[in-house]
Amino acid sequence: MKRFFALFFICSFFFLIPFSVSATMIKLTINYNRGEERGDQYRVDIRDGYWNFPVLNIPKDKEKEQYSVVIEGYKPAAESKKEKIELSGAEFSRKKILFPKNGTLIVENKENFPRKIVITREGGGEPVSIEIQPQSSVEHLFTEAGDYKIADESFPWNTSSVKVLDTTYVWRLKEGSNNKDIPDIAPGSYSLKIYYGTVSIYTEDFMVVQNAAQSFIYKIDKGRVVNLNSFSTSMD
């Protein structure tokens, strides 16, 4: 009897899946297991003294940047994206920030003296210099796609980069299980990209057909993206 019910529920599950999603829909499932930081991505090896004495074996930091999913070609209605970075000591709290168009960056000065940052668009454009009073913050709106560099005038090696994409959709991932349904996507060709910070680490092209639902299941572990649908993995 138990076997019969089990078989019935399994068959019902697989039978009912196509009916559980609405037509023309994609479903994203990404499990993110936070790995160790790869220092070469943002650490600047600075020689500023004469002496170096190894003392302790320190475990590596966890990844500091955010993973983001971008579906190129998908342009939903623009939503206001805001990201905040802190300027503390000689370091921005984040080094690489991914923005859709019209994203707003909030920079907060955590120190007791005024700071000045300079935002420069790579490949041209006038640098924007912004002074931040002690213990206060400023906002900057990125209206054009492109790569930007934010420099701390007090500590020139302290920089942060901002990538503004020509898209209105950027999905941030958090540690653990991330699920997202995109019900109103139009039929056509799309590219799914996963970014670590501002660096694209995984790309997959797919087709969306009318009244069809597709599921995408990925796993991010130790800085690598694993496609659980096709068992393909991203390249480092």
Added chain:
Amino acid sequence: MTNLGLKLKVFFLMAVVITALSAANFLLFKDFLAKIDVQDGAKNIAKLAESELKSKNYSLIGNSFEIARELKIEKGKVVSKVNSQKDYAVVSGNGAVIDGNFNVMNSYAGIPAVERALKDGVASDGMFSAGSDLYLIGAAPVMAEGKVFAAVTFERFGNDLLSIFPMPVKAFKGSESIAEKGTDRWESVEKSYGKAALDADLAALVTNGGQKELNAWTRVSAFAMPYDLAGGDKITIVTMTSLIPGWESYNNVLYMTIVYAVVAVLVALFFTFIVTHEIDKILKNLASDISRMRVGEKLVLKRYSNGADIVVSAMNKLIQKYLELNEDVGGITSSPLVRAEKSKGVDDFDAAVPDPFATEAVEEIKAEKVERTAVSNTKTPETRIPEPPQHEVKHETVKPDFSQVQADDDDDEDNEKTQIAATVSPSAQANPFDALWEDYCRIKRKHGESVSDKEKTAFIGKVRTNKASIMAKYKCSDVQFSVEEKDGKPVVKAKPVN
């Protein structure tokens, strides 16, 4: 001015010698400077300065280790008091300050030395700037409760820090001067070398490094601290090396050289005056003495010096030859001063005749005036051969007449220097020593000793010589001789008479 030519010669001789010595010294000094520069010069001074800086940074790391050793952290907070003479901070794993006595920033995240401590577990030194201030730091990692912390020690990079350098230095952050030591000496160089020129040279040194010679003894040399210090600005230390500290200013050296030259000229002039004045004086005295001499007289050699003694010696020899010539031709054969200076017995006379004189034979000079018998030449002190006397004389002493000489030369203050050895007996025929010789022979014969005519000549010559010597020695005008018997032998005694 007398002897102007001599004075000029002496002056120029001294000036040339002083100038030559000065030039030689200067060239030698300059050569030394170049050689010193090769061996221990500015480059090594820059290395010394860099070494001092490294030691300073090392001490900061050491202090951080001391703090780390004392730290007690519970639940992410420091629970023990840390004793540190220097400014310090304790930071958590994200760089935030959790303790310390130094509060420039709330977090030291991103400061390379702190990052190395927190991320790599490495103790290291470094530098950072906050606002316009620049700080040296030393950071050491600490593990507590399974988390990493860092102890950071600070030292402001200012004039106080530059006191570790033994020489004048300037510190630049980029091209901006941020600290300086030895301001007065830098200003001294600026004044002499020119501020604009010095600034240009320093700017070139900051950019390119190396060294620059400001003058022969003052050089500047630069070294850069690790390039990433202070947020990308290069920190450059420029040292000034002077081999004559305090004399970096070329103008000062020039002025002192001029002063030295003036002083040298004055010294040369002074010594020229001293030397020529002394020569003048000696020559005047000599001339005065010569003008008072009589025929057959000699000057006492030991009374003269500084070249005049050579003249006197030559003149005495001339007089000697003159007298001997007169003797040979039968002239002044009895001149008592013919061999006045030959008192030490180097001729045959002394070998043939025993010395009848003894030291005690000369009686003490008494204030006794012997009545002088007038002689024919008392009124004529000029040096000439006197006419033979027309009468017998008892005393052959003649006191020279100084009146004329003194009248001619008022500068002759010391008449005692006018030592005319003896006077000549006007009588060459009546020998005053004959009676003395007779007494001498009588005593000898009394004891059975024989005497010859040859001995008489030697005896009389000896007496004459001793008379001259005694007169010179005791500054007397005459000497009275007598012969006495002692232990069976004749002894001649002399008595100076004033």
